[in-house]
Amino acid sequence: MGRCGRSKAAILLPFLLLIWAESAMGRFLVEKNSLKVLSPESIKGNYDSAIGNFGIPQYGGSMAGTVVYPKDNRKGCQKFEDSGISFKSKPGALPTFVLVDRGDCFFALKVWNAQNAGAAAVLVADHREEPLITMDSPEEDRAAAEYIANITVPSALVDKAFGEQLKKALGNGDMVNVNLDWRESVPHPDERVEYELWTNSNDECGVKCDMLMEFLKDFKGAALMLEQGGYTQFTPHYITWYCPEAFTVSKQCKSQCLNHGRYCAPDPEQDFSSGYDGKDVVLENLRQLCVFRVANETRKPWIWWDYVTDFHIRCPMKEKKYGKECAEEVIKSLGLDRSKIEKCMGDPDADADNPVLKEEQEAQIGKGSRGDVTILPTLVVNNRQYRGKLEKGAVLKAICAGFEETTEPSVCLNGDVETNECLHNNGGCWEDKAANVTACKDTFRGRVCECPVVNGVQFRGDGYRSCSASKTTHIRSACAASGPGRCRINNGGCWGEKRDGVTFSACVDSDDGKCKCPPGFKGDGVKHCEGTSASEVKYGWGAVWLVLIVLGLAGGGGYLVYKQRLRSYMDSEIRAIMAQYMPLDSQNEVPNHVDIDRA
Structure with missing residues (x-):
């Protein structure tokens, strides 16, 4: 029995909550980019493709390449190198876009294997007739964590009919040239970008939590610059679910929910017998929402980034510091008004709606061009859900693609971000x-x-x-x-x-x-x-100085004697030399012995 004998109810409840989330908010929109076939003429034209939820899409840009469909390992579930297959482009040639079939393994593994073999992008052909879906990374798969974090090439899913057209053209020996275009994936109507991040304070949810926390720390500097410069309007959001009415009095609902089952989160460790409960996560989510609201009132909404990153560093679940006491230390260090935050949070035990959390649940439902938010984490830029890896450079590129052309801030042009938060x-x-x-x-x-x-x-x-x-x-x-x-x-x-x-x-x-x-x-x-006493110390130093003085005097006297003797010697030598050329007052005249030639 998995997880050391957890009860069926404990396993069932998170599942029921997810069922509710999909049934009550079942309008998940697939974010698409345009795929344009340039050749051959038989399939030339524009086609839709669904952006993968991993890797790094080229938001705001485009990429041209040549499509290749491998003869072996066509589902991409094994390493291409093992079959001697390489997709690396030769100098001067277009990048290689590898086409693989759906099925038998994770989408992310297919892309990882193709990337390692030299692919510049990956297209996955669906194997059934259905609307396009978003390719996501596997949940809670530690074995996949390493390669998912390192996928950098973009990927997209194409429908079955278009996939068959590509394969037929390649089978006929045609060169298939395509262009992937992300320039219209994010609307760019004006000089300000609105973006929101749907996140969670839980740091024990595995790979995705780890990646989210790393992103928050890495992106914080750029986020502050964009907010402080008035270039963006950022809003954090948190997903919660309500407990089905039939379960509101159960032990599981009481441990996972606030306000009598109205706002719930799954148990962090998926074990109700130990560790933190889902309601602890909901409570911290609520606190982080109120931190943002109170900071926004002071016209410094960017303080939210400092709070969430500091809380993650100082109050981790693994160290049993996650909770109110540690959170209040962080709030104090950032100079926020704790009383206003507590007032905003309200009474978590009240049998009534919490205005802040209720607003969050309503915001989860998609409006306009944005679908329902059901995946954590989710980034929304100009009301379009971002697809791809939450990585600083990729996200910044997506946000910058949301500005009207020529209105991008300097960070979008040269990456130079200057802050002065200290x-x-x-x-x-x-x-x-x-x-x-x-x-x-x-x-x-x-x-x-x-x-x-x-x-x-x-x-x-x-x-x-x-x-x-x-x-x-x-x-x-x-x-x-x-x-x-x-x-x-x-x-x-x-x-x-x-x-x-x-x-x-x-x-x-x-x-x-x-x-x-x-x-x-x-x-x-x-x-x-x-x-040693002070007097002894002074005496000791005095003795040292006395010795130094005596040595100094002796040295000075010796120098004077030496100088006098040297001077006397030099005088006698000079007098002897001069006496050879001219008589001195004290000597008789000496004959000249020098011969002088005469004419």
């Missing part, structure tokens, strides 16, 4: 104002809280509440350092004292971060060092 409230990070040291770092991805390196000194800690050298370090600011030069900052967290004008320190300027009492002292080096 100026406000120190970004919610740790700081030592006295030492002018902060853990706030402003980066392309937005501000991050990391203990800094100052003058070659590495501080250590969580970056939010403290940065310290070690558990034994005790200094006034709860922040010390280790590494070369550490003694220049707060004395390295070591003992230090000034006695009769002489400063003593137990800090050793080295990498090991240890505190050692100076010579003549004993102690732990951190809180105290005892030993």
Whole structure:
């Protein structure tokens, strides 16, 4: 029996909730791009294709290529390299678009195998007559996690009839040239893009949760720049379900739902006997919605990005920190009004509708060109659901495709994003104002809280509440350092004292971060060092100075004697030389011995 004997009801309820989601909100729209066949003439024209929900579609652009249908492994479920097949294009040739058949394995595996063999894009031909569907990645498949995260080529599903036309043309020996066009996949009516992200605070849902959290951290910097510049209007959303009336009094519904079964989320660990409950997730989802609303009232809606990324780092389920207490620490560090957030959240135990969560459930139902939201996570850009991997570059490209031409912000043109989040409230990070040291770092991805390196000194800690050298370090600011030069900052967290004008320190300027009492002292080096008295120290230093003075005087006297003798010697030598050429006052005249030629 799976999952250590979970009850049938425990297994049944999430399934019922998903059944309700599809039946009550069953208008799932498939996002399409245009596929144009350029040759041969027999099938030339425009066709629809459904964008895959993984890989990186070229939103706002297009891609031309030549279609290839392999002779072997036509479903793409095995590695093409094992059969000696390569799709790498030769220099100067068009990229290769590989056509594979649907069936026998995951869509994502087909694309991964083709990508590894050199394909620039992948087309999957449906094997039944039906409307186009969105190819999605497998749920909760750890074995597939590695390759799904690394798929970079775009992919699309084509219907059975068009797939047969492609195969027939290729079978006749025709060169099939096509153009995949994503330029109209996102409407671009004006100078501002509206986008929304349907997400979840649960961090124990497997591969998709991990990918979502990485995306939030990576995309934060670009999101802040776009919001602060007024280029975009961002709105976060959260999916909830209601418990079927027949189950509202069951143990499962009570553990998964708020407001008497009105707003529910599946159990994070899918085990009702341990860990967190679904209602814990709904409550945190509600808190994050209210964080956005309160931040929006202050005209700083981008603070939501700081909250969700900080909450994920500081309050993970795996460390049993997920919940109200940790959340309030994050709220405080960001300078948000906790009372307003609590008022927005309301009473989760009330037998009545919660205005915020009710609005979210209504928003799940598609309107206009947007279908119902049933997949987590889902990104919607200008009311069109984004398809593809949630990766910073790909999402930014999709958002930039939503601007009217020539109105794109600079981030869409050169990727240069500048923010200055550390100026406000120190970004919610740790700081030592006295030492002018902060853990706030402003980066392309937005501000991050990391203990800094100052003058070659590495501080250590969580970056939010403290940065310290070690558990034994005790200094006034709860922040010390280790590494070369550490003694220049707060004395390295070591003992230090000034006695009769002489400063003593137990800090050793080295990498090991240890505190050692100076010579003549004993102690732990951190809180105290005892030993040599101040008078003895002064006497010792006095003796040293006396010796130095005596040596200095002796050296000076010796130099003077040496200088006098050298001068006397030089004088006698000069006098002897000069005496050969001219008589001195004290000598008789000397005959000239030099011969002079005469004419």
